[in-house]
Amino acid sequence: MRVNALLADGAGSVYLTTHDGLRPHLHFAPDGQDLQSRVRAVTAGSLAVFTLEAEGERLGVCALDSCRTAFVDTSRGGRRAYCRARCANTEAVRRHRTKRG
Structure with missing residues (x-):
C-alpha cells in the first residue's frame, strides 16, 4: 500500500x-x-x-484520463469521480460531442 x-x-x-x-x-x-x-x-x-x-472509501483518482489527480471525496454521498468541476465539465462536453456525432 x-x-x-x-x-x-x-x-x-x-x-x-x-x-x-x-x-x-x-x-x-x-x-x-x-x-x-x-x-x-x-x-x-x-x-x-x-x-x-474513511475505511479507504473516500480516496479517489480523477476519472478524466488526461488528469488522474488523486483527491479526497468530501461529497455527501461519497460518489465523486472527478478531482474538480473543470475535469467533470471537460468530460461532460466530450460525452456530449460524442453523442452528437
Whole structure:
C-alpha cells in the first residue's frame, strides 16, 4: 500500500504526547526536524489516519484520463469521480460531442 511507503519515508517516529495543556495527540516527527521533514511526516500521518477513518472509501483518482489527480471525496454521498468541476465539465462536453456525432 502506498500510504505505508509514505509513512516509512516521512513519519518514522510516531508518538503520543501531551503538552501545553492540549489533549493527548500524535506527533509524526521529532520536534527538532526541519520544516520540510515535519510537513512530509504530518501529511503522511494525516493521510494514514484519514484512510483508516474513511475505511479507504473516500480516496479517489480523477476519472478524466488526461488528469488522474488523486483527491479526497468530501461529497455527501461519497460518489465523486472527478478531482474538480473543470475535469467533470471537460468530460461532460466530450460525452456530449460524442453523442452528437
